[in-house]
Amino acid sequence: MIMVYDSLTRAKRLLEPIKPPEVSIYVCGVTPYAESHLGHARPAIFWDVIKRHLTRRGYLVRHVQNFTDIDDKLVNRARTIGTSVSSLASQHMEQYVHMMNQLGVIPPDYAPRVTENLSSIIAFIEGLIARNKAYATALGNVYFRVDQFPEYGRLSGRIAEPQRVGVRVEVADDKQDARDFALWKSSPAEEESFPSPWGTGRPGWHIECSAMSSLYLGQQFDLHGGGIDLIFPHHENELAQSESYFGITPAACWVHNGMITQGDVKMSKSLGNGTSLAELLSRYPAMALRSYLLSVHYRSPLEFSEESLTDWTRGMERVWQLWNRVRHVASPSGKLGAPWEERLISFEERFLACLDDDFNTARALAEVFDLVHEVHRGVAAGEPATALGWARINLQKADQILGLLPVAASNPVGLDPVIQHLLAWRQQARQNRDFGLGDEIRSILEKSGWIVEDRPDGSSAVTRGSGGQHE
Numbered sequence: 324m325i326m327v328y329d330s331l332t333r334a335k336r337l338l339e340p341i342k343p344p345e346v347s348i349y350v351c352g353v354t355p356y357a358e359s360h361l362g363h364a365r366p367a368i369f370w371d372v373i374k375r376h377l378t379r380r381g382y383l384v385r386h387v388q389n390f391t392d393i394d395d396k397l398v399n400r401a402r403t404i405g406t407s408v409s410s411l412a413s414q415h416m417e418q419y420v421h422m423m424n425q426l427g428v429i430p431p432d433y434a435p436r437v438t439e440n441l442s443s444i445i446a447f448i449e450g451l452i453a454r455n456k457a458y459a460t461a462l463g464n465v466y467f468r469v470d471q472f473p474e475y476g477r478l479s480g481r482i483a484e485p486q487r488v489g490v491r492v493e494v495a496d497d498k499q500d501a502r503d504f505a506l507w508k509s510s511p512a513e514e515e516s517f518p519s520p521w522g523t524g525r526p527g528w529h530i531e532c533s534a535m536s537s538l539y540l541g542q543q544f545d546l547h548g549g550g551i552d553l554i555f556p557h558h559e560n561e562l563a564q565s566e567s568y569f570g571i572t573p574a575a576c577w578v579h580n581g582m583i584t585q586g587d588v589k590m591s592k593s594l595g596n597g598t599s600l601a602e603l604l605s606r607y608p609a610m611a612l613r614s615y616l617l618s619v620h621y622r623s624p625l626e627f628s629e630e631s632l633t634d635w636t637r638g639m640e641r642v643w644q645l646w647n648r649v650r651h652v653a654s655p656s657g658k659l660g661a662p663w664e665e666r667l668i669s670f671e672e673r674f675l676a677c678l679d680d681d682f683n684t685a686r687a688l689a690e691v692f693d694l695v696h697e698v699h700r701g702v703a704a705g706e707p708a709t710a711l712g713w714a715r716i717n718l719q720k721a722d723q724i725l726g727l728l729p730v731a732a733s734n735p736v737g738l739d740p741v742i743q744h745l746l747a748w749r750q751q752a753r754q755n756r757d758f759g760l761g762d763e764i765r766s767i768l769e770k771s772g773w774i775v776e777d778r779p780d781g782s783s784a785v786t787r788g789s790g791g792q793h794e
């Protein structure tokens with residue numbers, strides 16, 4: 324029994340997959356025009372946890388997440404820095420994937436790009452015109468007829484996009500109704516544009532998600548994700564397009580995550596100070612950043628500060644220290660009947676129940692901290708074998724869903740901070756292909772008695788002659 328909050332009905336609903344055991348998920352992806360930042364990581368990690376939890380509950384997950392690789396922001400930035408749209412987009416898509424790998428995010432089953440799905444997008448627009456839900460104009464634009472969709476506004480509770488000054492090239496003069504929105508936008512020959520039945524241009528932003536979600540997941544799928552800032556106009560328009568085309572609401576349930584704020588300023592598309600993922604990952608263990616983003620319920624805003632991230636990392640060190648102690652211990656061999664032991668035995672049930680209730684990762688993490696506390700109680704009671712045995716089993720179970728424990732190549736736990744810093748610095752140097760610096764740091768580490776091993780997967784481990792291996 325998994326309950327999910329649905330933005331359309333504004334209530335928690337029981338997840339009832341359309342085609343069990345499959346749960347189909349479409350999440351609006353990134354526009355790769357700049358470096359990845361914290362605002363990209365929050366939904367990616369949250370959906371990663373949803374997928375792992377659904378899998379744990381016996382579902383087969385099919386997840387599609389697009390890349391908007393053609394868009395005004397890409398065109399403008401490419402022009403500013405003097406590169407092509409496709410190379411700018413490729414560079415940032417690659418960087419995004421690299422950052423998500425570091426954060427332990429399982430990739431989507433499909434990551435369709437707009438420029439590679441133009442024929443489906445054009446076919447979708449033609450279908451809307453054929454149904455009289457859209458019209459082409461003499462200027463080569465195509466608009467959706469909002470007055471043909473009486474339920475327009477039911478997702479967001481709003482009826483029209485507010486006029487914004489100085490935004491994009493959209494030509495409003497040829498609209499029949501001010502509320503109509505673009506499905507295809509004619510663009511000048513010198514800009515990145517594509518052929519279509521209406522002349523050269525680019526698809527409007529919203530149509531790509533109607534076309535690609537139906538292409539990869541069918542007319543209706545189970546969960547539609549995105550940031551709360553996408554409800555209007557993006558998801559409102561997507562819903563109108565898809566329902567006008569298929570006669571059915573595209574998503575059974577709309578799931579929206581809250582924004583990250585910094586000093587009360589919303590962080591969505593723009594890169595705030597100190598929020599570059601590459602920069603944060605050079606200073607914090609990946610699993611600290613990951614769990615920090617899960618420490619607040621996904622629908623609430625998350626107020627980011629360097630101080631709160633540092634405090635959170637310190638708290639997580641207690642979990643990692645325990646993990647380092649128990650990672651090789653045997654399972655419990657007896658039953659004592661102690662109260663702390665009962666808490667450890669029932670840990671998984673409580674942990675999963677938190678996630679069943681609208682994916683409450685904040686409460687699930689609280690259970691993990693409670694687990695650490697109960698293990699220490701058991702050790703203090705003179706029963707370390709039982710307590711530590713349960714610690715290993717339960718931490719692994721929590722890790723399988725939340726991704727909490729250190730992975731290879733992230734900052735090692737239990738190492739001297741100076742060694743940690745050197746390893747992180749060396750990792751960064753190697754990522755930048757500065758192998759000379761990498762070798763110098765290796766020699767400093769070796770002079771201090773550490774043996775550095777680089778593995779084929781790009782991760783590194785250090786070993787002490789007498790101590791155990793740290794990953």
Ligand SMILES: [Zn+2]
Nearest residue numbers: 351352532557
């Ligand atoms: Zn979308």
